[in-house]
Amino acid sequence: MAPRTDEHGRPEPEFAAGELDTLLGFLDYQRATLQWKTCNLGETGLRQPLPPSAMTLGGLLSHLAYVEDYWFGAVAAESESSEPWASTD
Numbered sequence: 001m002a003p004r005t006d007e008h009g010r011p012e013p014e015f016a017a018g019e020l021d022t023l024l025g026f027l028d029y030q031r032a033t034l035q036w037k038t039c040n041l042g043e044t045g046l047r048q049p050l051p052p053s054a055m056t057l058g059g060l061l062s063h064l065a066y067v068e069d070y071w072f073g074a075v076a077a078e079s080e081s082s083e084p085w086a087s088t089d
Helices: 019-038 042-047 057-076
Strands: none
Touching: 019 057, 042 057
C-alpha cells in the first residue's frame, strides 16, 4: 500500500505505527518538505541568506545531510565518517 501524500506530494507519516516506522515516516516527510522548498531554486537561490540569520537553504541541506549521515553512520552503525564529511569541520 502506497503512503498517503499531502497536496505537495509529501508522504504523510503514520501516527499509529511502531517506533522505527514512525521515525522513518517523519524523516521521509521532512526530506520531502526540504525538497519541495528547494527543488526550483538553483544555485543562486540556495545561496541566498535568510534574514535575520546568515543561514541559506543550501547550508541547511548540507547540515541535514551531515547530521543524518553522522547519526545513522557513526552513531547507529558505529562506522567511521566518510567523505565529504570526514574532512569537514
